[in-house]
Amino acid sequence: MSRITFREGQAEQPRALHTIASHVRRRLAEPDLAHLRGAARPLFTGIGASHAALAVPVDLLRTRGVVTQRVLSSEIGQDARGFEADVVIGVSQGGRSTETLAAFSQLRDVPRVAVLNVTPSPLSSLADHTVDLGNQPDSYASTIGFTGTVVALDLIASLISGASHGDPWAQISAQALAVRDRTLFALATVQARAARCVAADVVASGTSRTSSEEAALLLREVARMPAAASVTRNYLHGEMESAGQTLHVVFGDGRELALARTLSAAGHLTLLVTTQQVDSGPDLAVVRLPEAAPSARVVLETVVAQELAGSLADERGIAIESFVFANDDTKEGGVDPADFAISSQRR
Template identity: 30%
Template sequence: MSIQAFLRQGFIPFNTALETQWERLDELIPALAERAAHAAGTLGTPGKVALIGIGASLGAEGGPAHYLDAHGIPARRVNSGGDPRFDPAESILALSQSGRSRETVEMIRRSERPNLAVVNVSGSPLAQASDAVLELGDLSDSLASTIGYTASAAAVSMLAETWVHGAPRDSWSGIGGRLAAFLAANTAGVNTLVGWAHAAESIDLTAPEAQFGGAEAGALLLREVTRIPTAAFETRQYLHGLMESTRESTIHLVYRGEDNGQVLAALTSLGRRVLDLCPAGSAAIPGTLRIEIPALSELEVPLYLAALLQRVASQYCAEAGIDPDEFLFLDTGTKLDDNE
């Protein structure tokens, strides 16, 4: 398959993908849990693990890497665009929705470490190059990823839970319905965010380390679809000077962690437009738009963030007259042809 053929096959409109995403995710979850448990057993519980990827896939690995590390399995995220050195005791988990991300496939081909790939497209170059494979099932998706991202994030999270606990959590059942209900309950918040976006020159997403990967993926989605300059920042880094560039035209989306009270207090003191994304039951902070994230575990949080920002992006594009399926740069050499 040529890269031109790949880019034109199987994609559905962004808004169509959003309409069916949560029902499809709920249908997929039972099979995904079985596949994750099987794949985790095939590779075995790693002594150490490097989670490699690029773009949204690297973002989807952030929560699981933090979770593994916090539960006694040393783990790190690795940008497959770099040239890292792997520990002899380190296994590799590679994620690429297309299975054609050039940097990720080439890193697996060079590596001599035990490895497991998570892909959406069966028979892809990454699937062929890996020791073991967890396939999402050739899910139809839009060019700006919807279910490809949320299913990938769930799959890698289930792998992490299996390595730590022996099986994925039962709470994944019904996650699609809960995400749909979350969006329905926050229509007013979405409308406010979209209104802010029309006057925004930039958007900053801030999150603690455990949720930083989800923030990265969210920033990428907004950049791709709305074309508003958007960036993600880890909370402690943001406090060390990065927030100095805030302007009246900056929107701040802050996932509340242990230290984000400082970020919220500083920004609201300047009268900035701030979205406080906080765990359910958190105390309100004056001067912010507040949206509660009713996740049942920390690994679900990135899916809630993705759901919210996908909806914001869709509505913003509809109002601004932007086609969410029109990309300026379709082929930049980042995907492999079949003969490569």
């Protein structure tokens, strides 16, 4: 896999998503993955952004009656007991996350499927089967690798459940381009104020928990803004009381609409990402999404999150991907210093 900048990843992402969907479909049609169809208790595991992506297949499969869960790879690493799974699906875009490698080493009595971008890799060598994205070029703060993983996990969930919900990826390239333009328009008048916020709360429910968790991570990695992801109903039970000099990013069409209005009416800067027609206001910016299947919607929400994080980095004078900490025990073989030498140019 070749390394590209964050901005290059954003630009290439619409085209890459279509390519990834076709590549993964061909892979899932191969005979060695037939055992995924009808899996009764799939266990999904990953760390960091990969764990965030797993909210998509878990929510989809539970909706379709499949018993499943996602678990941090580090929670499996020391003891494999307690996870009654008939298949383990581990995600690591580069295939080098030490925690996911440790989990696959422990879970030897159950089929292990690795979902990754980079092949070959340490994780692919441990896995019984792999589903790869095709070694797509990706940025260090992942763009294409993350959204491509969401595409792959949606297709895997459909294979497991046997459910057919049409092709949610047929229009994804055009939709991603349109949503990025809408985000730039919505941020134009609020990004300077947003960059002065001391922290961000990102709120969502259902499959969009993936979007909220990824957005919070991007705000930390790219814009160096303290950020936390919350589930909508939990946020209402006290978490929102800390609002103050805080940016609020809200994904959703249900209770999220009233939440966004409540926050903005109290003078708290809020970005609402929704398919509904909602008027913006002095403290409320709105990005309207097209109607889309849940997984495709997550990809579009992530497009918004990427543009938000990049724009705030620019406003705060931070070179994108100029990471501060290089933890050499999170990737097998350590961190490649060359990754830190690639920083996106400001617009």
